[in-house]
Amino acid sequence: MANMRLTRNEMPSQAPDVRNKNFLEVALGYTEQQAIDEAKRCLNCKNRPCVSGCPVNILIPDFIKEVAEGNFEKAYDIISLSSSLPAVCGRVCPQESQCEKYCVRGIKGEAVAIGRLERFVADYHNKNKNSKVNKPESNGHKVAIVGSGPSGLTCAGDLAKKGYEVTVFEALHLAGGVLVYGIPEFRLPKAIVQQEIDSLKALGVKVETNTVIGRTLSVDELFDDGFEAVFIGSGAGLPKFMGIKGENLKGVYSANEFLTRVNLMKAYKEDSTTPIMKAKKVAVVGGGNVAMDAARCALRLGAKEVYIVYRRSLEELPARKEEVEHAMEEGIIFKLLTNPTEIIADDNFSVKAIKCDEMELGEPDASGRRRPVKKEGEGITLEVDAVIMSIGTAPNPLIKSTTEGLDTTAWGGIITDENGKTTREAVYAGGDAVTGAATVILAMGAGKTAAKAIDEYIKNK
């Protein structure tokens, strides 16, 4: 008999005024009891709308049924059929706009907490795993993956499970891509990412760090080395700036630089050798998940006041609702309908303040959102000593400029068909390198689709 409670089980979390001073994970995860209780809310309905809402089509009702019966390992096996990174997805997927959005229980009451259950199952497995992974027998075919972020790791995992000899090339000294340099520890502990990568290595996936494809090796050389197909999941790339006065002052960071210093280079640790500005007042420009991450990191590094400066209103904020709520609870100040026009310097060429126009919403623009227009008046000036620009990225030109026959769009994204196939034979691509900045799960979906296409391509060669 299903549990017909209208509300879902709350996620146990660190209290806001405690967690805003540490880098430990905010959400603590369900207990076994909470998980079983929540799982029983699933009606196991015939239509399974949640499954089609998932970019990698996890068999959601099936794994939840196993959770309800306490068969957590079985639940894990079911998730694994579709996802290579369940502990990551359970944490960072925007479930509210995917699987949970379509949940029948959400029509009257709250949707089943699918993401929280996925996270529970993955954590349970990682904590209790003793089973040896069965490394699939090699089929003798080699595939190269460029980039070890979510799309690359997913593609690698799926191909390895089919017996391919997969090598992942990573430019940085550590594998994981945005999962390690971008998303902060308190949202996605790096030990979890490492476990997921170790699971892939156990399947036989090789990871070569310190290798920049387009510089250290070219795509052509990968083919020369015997790889039969290449998947490019090189990520988003060059941070954008607004082009306003003062953007090159000391104390102005791109979100990528700030987060890389904090996460990958461990500037958040007391004994870290990585320099970072311990600013007292910080303005983060932008309204996406990355902006929320940067703002919350700045707070945890000891800032007294942290502003999110965003030119539209709360309704248009592109960040996940949960992230915005977390940020607000922790004391981030939202300066909405506010658009920076200049960053002002002190005598030392460091940031002293940021000048902004006040905005109001006009007619809808091409994105369908109402266009912010400048309001009459003086505008406002926020006194800050650091500014973090989090307004998106432009594709990295390295691979495009060194790979013949690889076509890109006007803005530089790699062109692919719906299966991830590029304009160059045997080269596939997915993730932010194709779509521009998007989410972890969409990148994983693209990696998965490409893995299937690569498998078919090599089999039919």
Next chain:
Amino acid sequence: MYRIFRKERLNPTVTLMEIEAERVAKKAEPGQFIILRVNEDGERIPLTVADFDREKGTVTIIFQVVGATTKLLDSKKEGEYIEDFVGPLGVPTRTDGLKKVAIIGGGVGSAIAYPIAKKLHSLGCEVHSVVGFRNKDLVILEDEFKNASDVLKLMTDDGSYGEKGLVTDALKALIESGEKYDEVIAIGPLVMMKFVCLLTKEYGIKTTVSMNPIMIDGTGMCGGCRLTVGGKTKFACVDGPDFDGHQVDFDEAIKRSSAYKEFERHAYEETCNLLNKKAD
């Protein structure tokens, strides 16, 4: 892990290391750089390639001990390993079509200027090298430059070796004496490059400089290395490190380079204490 094949102290604060890194050696060209980490949890620092040996599979770096990381790197011995070594990064220095070039090197920047001189010389270009150091003890790569140059002017600030004066003095004298250069390539401290550019601008000689700003990933991801060139924001790691010197906003670059001075001085002292303790 990357093995230190050879280590040589060039002067009291400048060290040469030949690092075994086969893939990097295979691809490296003059003007490109690498990023290294000495140990786990270490800082990522960019260093320009000073030489490479494709057959041996080694890349030479020459660095001055200026901060905690270079101090730590300097403490490594021949045969020991460093954690990470990635490259070659950046766009190689353009050398095609040049018939007569003046290469200007200042201090440890000479180490970066040298492979460019060497390549141009081997391509049959007439190379005039002007290298400057504070004093005789700090002179590096004199023989190497002699072999790669048609004319070599060695300058010291105090006149303890070569000619007394700045590199700009020697360059000006060469230009005034009627030498006509297709291009001047200047590599050294920001202030030196700024003044070389001011000088060559007067004479209308195209000038290329190599910028080495604060950097993290070296592949275009972080934007920390941005500069203003011709009024536009450029990333040294993917757009450079070479730029048209007459377009570079040096004053801004000089100010930006001091962003972590306090932090660096503190870290340097800590590292010195740590290394001294180890020696006890």
